[in-house]
Amino acid sequence: MILVRRGGKVERIDTIDLGFPLGLEADIAPFVAQAEVKLNPGDGVVLYTDGITEAENIEGVRG
Secondary structure (H helix, E strand, O other), X not given: OEEEOOXXXXXXXXXXXXXXXXXXXXXXXHHOOOOOOOOOOOOEEEOOOHHHHOOEOOXXXXX
16 A cells, blocks of 8 residues: 655555455455554545556567
8 A cells, every 4th residue: 555645755554464365265354454544634545456557568578
């Protein structure tokens, strides 16, 4: 997750332990953690899926 603070400072929040692929286990509770992030007025959060980070151009090169 990317957090953009009101003044423009960018923070990266590691979410590697905050999710689990759906459909692989009936009960995913033991695999999922949580994190609390304090947001202030003017802060923004950028959420994205692995489709963004795995996107390729027409030549098959990841950007």
